[in-house]
Amino acid sequence: MATLEERYSHLEKTIHGYNISADLAQIRAAYEYARDCHGPQMRKDGTPFITHPLNVAQIVAEMRLDTESIVAALLHDCIEDTEATYDDIAKRFGTTVADIVDGVTKLTRVHYNTMEEEQMENLRKMLFAMSRDIRVILIKIADRLHNMRTMEYQTPEKQRKKSLETMEIYAPIAHRLGVQKVRWELEDLSLKYLDPVSYEQITSNLAAHAAEYDAFMDHVQKEVEERLTEMGITAIVYGRVKHPYSIYRKMYTQNKAIDEVYDLFAFRVLVDTLADCYNVLGVIHDLYKPILGRFKDYIGTPKPNMYQSLHTTVIGDDGIPFEVQIRTHEMHAVAEYGVAAHWKYKQHISQSGGEGTYEWIRRLLENQEDADAEEFIHSLKVDMFADEVFVFTPRGAVINLPAGSTPIDFAYSIHSAIGNTMVGAKVNGKMVGFDYTLQNGDIVEINTSKSAHGPSRDWVKLARSSEARSKIRQWFKKERREENIANGRAMFESELRHVGVAIASVTAPAVLPNFLKRTSFGTLDDMYAAIGYGGYTAQKAVHRARDELAAQNRMTAEKAAVEEAKPKAAPVKQEKGIIVEGLDNCLVKFSKCCTPVPGDPIVGFITRGYGVSVHRQDCPNALPSRQKETAGRWLKVTWGSDTHETYATELEITAKDRDNLLMDISTVFSSTKTSIKGLNVKTTVDGFALFSVTAMVTDKTQLDTIMTKLHQISGVIKVARPAG
Ligand code: MN
Numbered sequence: 001m002a003t004l005e006e007r008y009s010h011l012e013k014t015i016h017g018y019n020i021s022a023d024l025a026q027i028r029a030a031y032e033y034a035r036d037c038h039g040p041q042m043r044k045d046g047t048p049f050i051t052h053p054l055n056v057a058q059i060v061a062e063m064r065l066d067t068e069s070i071v072a073a074l075l076h077d078c079i080e081d082t083e084a085t086y087d088d089i090a091k092r093f094g095t096t097v098a099d100i101v102d103g104v105t106k107l108t109r110v111h112y113n114t115m116e117e118e119q120m121e122n123l124r125k126m127l128f129a130m131s132r133d134i135r136v137i138l139i140k141i142a143d144r145l146h147n148m149r150t151m152e153y154q155t156p157e158k159q160r161k162k163s164l165e166t167m168e169i170y171a172p173i174a175h176r177l178g179v180q181k182v183r184w185e186l187e188d189l190s191l192k193y194l195d196p197v198s199y200e201q202i203t204s205n206l207a208a209h210a211a212e213y214d215a216f217m218d219h220v221q222k223e224v225e226e227r228l229t230e231m232g233i234t235a236i237v238y239g240r241v242k243h244p245y246s247i248y249r250k251m252y253t254q255n256k257a258i259d260e261v262y263d264l265f266a267f268r269v270l271v272d273t274l275a276d277c278y279n280v281l282g283v284i285h286d287l288y289k290p291i292l293g294r295f296k297d298y299i300g301t302p303k304p305n306m307y308q309s310l311h312t313t314v315i316g317d318d319g320i321p322f323e324v325q326i327r328t329h330e331m332h333a334v335a336e337y338g339v340a341a342h343w344k345y346k347q348h349i350s351q352s353g354g355e356g357t358y359e360w361i362r363r364l365l366e367n368q369e370d371a372d373a374e375e376f377i378h379s380l381k382v383d384m385f386a387d388e389v390f391v392f393t394p395r396g397a398v399i400n401l402p403a404g405s406t407p408i409d410f411a412y413s414i415h416s417a418i419g420n421t422m423v424g425a426k427v428n429g430k431m432v433g434f435d436y437t438l439q440n441g442d443i444v445e446i447n448t449s450k451s452a453h454g455p456s457r458d459w460v461k462l463a464r465s466s467e468a469r470s471k472i473r474q475w476f477k478k479e480r481r482e483e484n485i486a487n488g489r490a491m492f493e494s495e496l497r498h499v500g501v502a503i504a505s506v507t508a509p510a511v512l513p514n515f516l517k518r519t520s521f522g523t524l525d526d527m528y529a530a531i532g533y534g535g536y537t538a539q540k541a542v543h544r545a546r547d548e549l550a551a552q553n554r555m556t557a558e559k560a561a562v563e564e565a566k567p568k569a570a571p572v573k574q575e576k577g578i579i580v581e582g583l584d585n586c587l588v589k590f591s592k593c594c595t596p597v598p599g600d601p602i603v604g605f606i607t608r609g610y611g612v613s614v615h616r617q618d619c620p621n622a623l624p625s626r627q628k629e630t631a632g633r634w635l636k637v638t639w640g641s642d643t644h645e646t647y648a649t650e651l652e653i654t655a656k657d658r659d660n661l662l663m664d665i666s667t668v669f670s671s672t673k674t675s676i677k678g679l680n681v682k683t684t685v686d687g688f689a690l691f692s693v694t695a696m697v698t699d700k701t702q703l704d705t706i707m708t709k710l711h712q713i714s715g716v717i718k719v720a721r722p723a724g
Contacts, residue, residue, distance in 0.1 A: 044153035059142035072100035103136035163193040187245035265322035286316035412468035476533040484532025587611025594619035595649040601701025604637035
């Protein structure tokens, strides 16, 4: 066994390997301080306690974290297990380090019960929310990893409990932060205690076949390397057997014996450029037969933890399948060291996608363009769950509420009956007011009484969750209808007065039914009641009333306009080759939705202010049902004899993409003497090209000829005139 000094110099060497500007004097000071604090304490394995923080710091260094992280890792058990205080540490090593150590200590004090999966997710979120600084979580993971490595000295009961926690909480967190190596080791160590028989079976099977597996991997590696050299691609190629827990999961989910689990091997090809990733993929698919449906492009679509890689599974010469992961060195660093790796490559970060829950990491990274390494990790604060708070019930269940929630929210989230009969609340054993703001990790207890009067109207203002608010309103709705109607009526009338509308104009027989329809209430009293208990606002009701009054005014005006336009019959005038029946000298335009050309059956629509717009009769905007809705505004129009102009019309062409496709399409237009005014091409991932062409044609005959010719082009699947 290595001496403490040997371990310590190994740590220094690791740090020096990735961070030449690390403050080794500070790290040495932290090591000596922690060693003196822990003094004669021993671990269960009989080594001095300081070996634990030293090993945790080693793991943290292998994750390539900054000086403050290493220092905090060395000190992480000082507050919890020794006489040292926050102030001591802050004085010697700064408040940042003290805050991190304090954060790790708080996480250590959270007690877990076995719980449902949904609860687990809340617990994981709570750990993030409590950490605030991402380094707290990373050190906590390193702490857990070292404890798992030395778990054999614990009682079987403790082994099981810690392994379960590791599997359900820490391994998923490591996965999300992208520290895959740590995640695998956590999973394997947990499996060892949770299912020792399977673990033993898998590891001994792997050991028994080690020589055979190595030979296979060597062979594939050489074959791939040779081909890549021929192609002039510089790459690092290596293979590994998948980790035991990954094999275990396959055995379990696919119900297979270990000999039947087929993809045991994973190969990696690391290259310099993104383009080479795809070149290598081509080479692999040429050398071996790819299994359909197993190709995944995480470069185009990165995983939420920013993992990027191409994955494919292929079948080798002996019928043995194996997975190949292809990525650049940069992507590899992210996969190995997780979020911490990003500072090295931050200039490229804008390329990596990633959305959803971990968007915050990306956002932070994007704001870090000019910061150096130390500053980067420093500002990497966990603000992901800043809008949520996680608290415990007295029985240890985790309840997730919006940040700023009060005991009222908590009570209603348990059950509305609890909320409605609540008379008091305790947090961590002490009485608090109903306006107390809940903090992460609080244990909340609600006192109820059968003789409670029910919620007060002020509670709606104290509650943060929409669930609590709507339950409180629900109560008022049921218990107090008469009172609600009176209140609601007063609120509605006062709001109306405010905007200068008389109540009589709203309750007029011609207006009231339509107004209620707009509010979706059956009767005026129902609406008043809803306003009274807060389920509907007086402002909204007044908006609806004004909408209805305005609509009625508009309708009257429109009728007058149509009447005025109609009677002047007889003379006919052509505008743009269109004859509008009964209207002289009116403005004509062609609708953009269906771009009619001479020969199309057409119909006209009287617009407000722009004359008549001409649609094809088969245009969705001119369907009989639409015409009925706007009856009185449709007119018969026909093409005149004088259509010597050309007309702009749209065509959509869908085709299997290929070389020279665009050339063939444009040949059709030039051979029919048609000029193209606009052209747009979109290609889809599955190899199709979608063209939209704006062509100038004289009539439908010319358009039909063009469409027939386009259809005859090889690869063209569909030619259509867009409708609507
Ligand atoms: Mn520890």
